[in-house]
Amino acid sequence: MVDFLQALVDGVMLGATYSLLGLGFTLIFGVLRRLNLAFGPTILVGIYAGSHLSLAWPGALVPVVAVTVAGALLAGVYVERFSFRALARQAPVVSMISTFAVWMQLQELVSLLSPSRTMPYPSPVWLPAVAVGPILLRSDGLLMWSGATLIMLALFALLYRTRFGTTIRAVADSSEAATLMGVNVAMVGAAAFLVASAVGGLAGVLIAQSHQQVTPYFGLWATVKGMTAMLLGGAGSLPGAVVGGLALGVVETQTLWHFGGQWRDLVSYALLFLVVALSPRTRWGSGL
Amino acid sequence: MSDYFVSLLIRIGIEAFVALSAYLLLLMGRMSFGQQGFFVIGAYAAGLATALYGMPLLPGVALGALVAALGGALFAGPMAAPRGLAFAAGSLAFGELVRVALLDLYFQGQVGPDLIGPAGPDGFRGIRALFTSGVSVTTYAVGIWLALGVTLLATAFFLRSRWGEALRMIGEDEEAAATVGLPVRRVKVSALAGAGGLAGLGGGLFAHYATYVEPGHADVMLGVHSLAYAFIGGLGTPLGPIIGVALDIGFLESFRFLAGYRMIIFGGLVMGLLIVRPRGLLDEVAVHRLSRFLMRGRR
Numbered sequence: 227m228v229d230f231l232q233a234l235v236d237g238v239m240l241g242a243t244y245s246l247l248g249l250g251f252t253l254i255f256g257v258l259r260r261l262n263l264a265f266g267p268t269i270l271v272g273i274y275a276g277s278h279l280s281l282a283w284p285g286a287l288v289p290v291v292a293v294t295v296a297g298a299l300l301a302g303v304y305v306e307r308f309s310f311r312a313l314a315r316q317a318p319v320v321s322m323i324s325t326f327a328v329w330m331q332l333q334e335l336v337s338l339l340s341p342s343r344t345m346p347y348p349s350p351v352w353l354p355a356v357a358v359g360p361i362l363l364r365s366d367g368l369l370m371w372s373g374a375t376l377i378m379l380a381l382f383a384l385l386y387r388t389r390f391g392t393t394i395r396a397v398a399d400s401s402e403a404a405t406l407m408g409v410n411v412a413m414v415g416a417a418a419f420l421v422a423s424a425v426g427g428l429a430g431v432l433i434a435q436s437h438q439q440v441t442p443y444f445g446l447w448a449t450v451k452g453m454t455a456m457l458l459g460g461a462g463s464l465p466g467a468v469v470g471g472l473a474l475g476v477v478e479t480q481t482l483w484h485f486g487g488q489w490r491d492l493v494s495y496a497l498l499f500l501v502v503a504l505s506p507r508t509r510w511g512s513g514l
Numbered sequence: 515m516s517d518y519f520v521s522l523l524i525r526i527g528i529e530a531f532v533a534l535s536a537y538l539l540l541l542m543g544r545m546s547f548g549q550q551g552f553f554v555i556g557a558y559a560a561g562l563a564t565a566l567y568g569m570p571l572l573p574g575v576a577l578g579a580l581v582a583a584l585g586g587a588l589f590a591g592p593m594a595a596p597r598g599l600a601f602a603a604g605s606l607a608f609g610e611l612v613r614v615a616l617l618d619l620y621f622q623g624q625v626g627p628d629l630i631g632p633a634g635p636d637g638f639r640g641i642r643a644l645f646t647s648g649v650s651v652t653t654y655a656v657g658i659w660l661a662l663g664v665t666l667l668a669t670a671f672f673l674r675s676r677w678g679e680a681l682r683m684i685g686e687d688e689e690a691a692a693t694v695g696l697p698v699r700r701v702k703v704s705a706l707a708g709a710g711g712l713a714g715l716g717g718g719l720f721a722h723y724a725t726y727v728e729p730g731h732a733d734v735m736l737g738v739h740s741l742a743y744a745f746i747g748g749l750g751t752p753l754g755p756i757i758g759v760a761l762d763i764g765f766l767e768s769f770r771f772l773a774g775y776r777m778i779i780f781g782g783l784v785m786g787l788l789i790v791r792p793r794g795l796l797d798e799v800a801v802h803r804l805s806r807f808l809m810r811g812r813r
Contacts, residue, residue, distance in 0.1 A: 328781060461603075502601075
């Protein structure tokens with residue numbers, strides 16, 4: 227029972243960051259109806275930038291966070307400009323293939339500019355772990371969970387409590403109707419892209435401080451986790467992405483705890499496959 | 515021909531099969547991130563057939579393709595209905611499931627002095643049928659390209675037939691296709707099985723060339739690459755994906771001196787190409803103009 231609770235708590239703390247990745251994916255997919263495969267690699271750029279700064283300036287936490295987010299934003303602007311705005315009149319799948327080309331570029335870029343494949347990322351290791359009865363809350367996990375929760379609250383306030391958020395949701399609901407209401411759909415799309423990149427950058431900070439290091443494979447990893455979280459939540463629903471991320475985190479830690487590491491990925495992919503197989507008629511956008 | 519050139523031809527030929535399989539599904543309106551799964555299924559099955567059960571090379575590779583086609587037909591059970599993003603996600607999950615499952619597959623038998631067979635993360639080593647049968651690498655390359663040529667002709671013929679029309683119509687509008695009485699489900703299951711078989715054929719050919727195959731060969735990058743090939747070479751003809759493969763591998767190999775910058779330049783080229791020609795070099799319009807040019811004076 228304690229094992230189950232411990233794995234559950236670990237899963238929620240891990241899953242909160244998956245939720246953030248899923249939210250970033252959902253924002254872009256919901257508003258632009260296009261899949262951004264380069265979402266993970268844009269975060270990768272941010273984390274590498276932060277890692278470089280932390281090597282040059284040890285102990286600087288706030289600047290590292292700022293540079294990480296700025297790096298992700300910059301890479302996001304690049305993706306938006308060349309894979310989305312330049313291809314706005316083409317079929318959605320063309321954007322997806324283009325983001326794949328950008329992915330190759332970004333991954334090679336960070337490998338090229340870094341002295342080693344594995345780069346360290348600073349972590350506030352001095353924070354103590356908290357024990358609640360028999361359950362141990364590790365400091366990096368607590369940071370992931372509380373950071374992700376704060377970001378999600380801020381994001382939901384932005385999307386559901388401001389005029390800007392309303393236009394984003396209006397475009398996601400129907401871009402034709404939003405156009406008729408005088409919304410500049412192209413502008414809103416670009417803005418949603420930037421918000422998603424910033425959320426991705428912050429998620430990158432939280433994940434990298436937990437891993438304490440980063441390799442070029444992080445891009446692939448983050449894309450797969452974010453896409454899975456989005457799809458588990460029904461693709462296109464913001465609260466769904468949160469639930470999907472948490473579910474993915476809990477399933478991963480529970481399998482890890484009870485069956486061992488090699489089953490962890492197997493079960494999370496089986497879960498995704500089952501969701502698709504059992505609900506083929508969900509309102510998932512036709513990607514092509 | 516130099517060994518280097520031959521190895522290049524073999525790599526292009528093998529990847530072309532996977533690219534063709536992704537192209538076939540694209541025509542049906544499905545983007546698959548999972549063809550790498552069928553690639554390794556074919557590779558493992560063909561390897562087991564020749565290395566463990568002593569089958570000759572050709573029947574072994576054919577059996578590998580058949581097993582992968584069967585896998586495609588089974589995959590069609592749950593995956594014939596989903597489309598768009600749902601199909602993309604399901605196929606991604608399938609490809610990764612195959613890769614992760616192979617990490618735990620141990621199935622070894624005694625062959626002579628050696629233990630042969632899949633050994634989890636260490637992969638499946640010692641698939642030597644190509645070299646014990648005395649076929650030279652050059653002959654193998656010629657064989658692969660002959661098979662590829664036959665496959666291309668068959669695909670082109672198929673795409674011009676009623677089945678090909680049905681396939682494209684399902685890609686355009688599935689409900690309309692069903693309304694005019696097309697056997698939509700049968701076409702979809704056949705296409706998924708055929709695409710699985712093509713990828714599996716590539717896998718079997720690869721396993722015998724490399725003499726080994728491992729779960730890492732089911733990397734999702736292979737699936738995404740094979741999708742991208744069709745968009746580089748052009749969606750208008752089955753030659754398109756093969757041109758995409760040749761451009762990619764040819765480019766990577768001829769610009770070795772650029773070392774680390776290759777992917778940055780190649781990625782930039784693809785990105786630019788998609789802006790200028792969103793349906794690839796040989797898109798439908800280009801193919802139409804080209805065929806009119808070639809047919810000039812014959813009418």
